[in-house]
Amino acid sequence: MDEERERGLDNPTSYEELYSAHRQQVLRICRVLLADRHEAEEVAQEVFLKMFRAYQTQDHTQAMDWKPWLTRVSVNACRDRRRTGWWKWWRLANIEYRETDHPSRGRTPEEEVLSRELQRHLWLAFRKLSARQQEVFTLRYVEGFSTEEVAETLRMSAGSVKRHLFRAVHQLRRSLGDHL
């Protein structure tokens, strides 16, 4: 974050700078919430298209913090996609596993197997959470937002965020058991 501030990316002015500054974050949120890289890329494109439209109508004399806006739009877009995109399950169910899509990141084969096994269990447990719990957990523990920031972004009370977090963590630990 400090590096970004030094490079001036915390307050980008042009659309291209905004896109560069927030692309990874938007893509990551979409990937976690949709559990699908291709779908995440599609939704991220939609989000940036919305941002482009909003950017054009924005009053550029006043600075705007795009991060909460983009996060909220991303979460809503993922929610919409999950509601309407069920049919893609049929299309995507037969996608083959490709090693090139999952680079080993310099681990030994044993570590790689264990890591994949843990990751599989973890994702399965994560997908069992309610949509709201997934959203809150993603923003808090994947994106590193504070509880207040999560509450503000998702337009919930801080107490509600904490309740969702507590239930999510409780359920994750119960589902994962010894895998952690």
Next chain:
Amino acid sequence: MLLYEGEGTAVQRGHLSKCEFCGVRYQRLARDLERIGQALREEPPPGEVVRGFYRPVVPWLSVAAGLMVALALAWGGLWTWNPTPPVPTDRADNEEVWSFLEETSTALLMPDTASGAEDASQASDFPYVSAALGEELPCEGVDLFFGCEG
């Protein structure tokens, strides 16, 4: 968990710093959350393993609903295009019902009928009263032998 989220009282925080067991649990929670967050930041595992968790419910519901509608339409279509001919009612079986209905309707219409009959009798009495007063009797039927001149 509450303490991890910055809540809890000063007493609880003090206990956490002193109690080894609680300290270990706290550290373990922090480590687990870090590991989960880190794993979720990486690429999700392939395809059907995680993707289908919430989705299969919806297609199966849709398919089931579609089948129900199709069956209902098929049944409705058959029923419409091949209507069963009406079964002739057995008059004998319904004789009691019909007689009951006739009696009931007669009973229901009785007051009007009575008044109508009264009017009729009044109307039919008129010629006889006229005859009594000196006029001829009205013809009440065809007389086969003498005819009727009325």
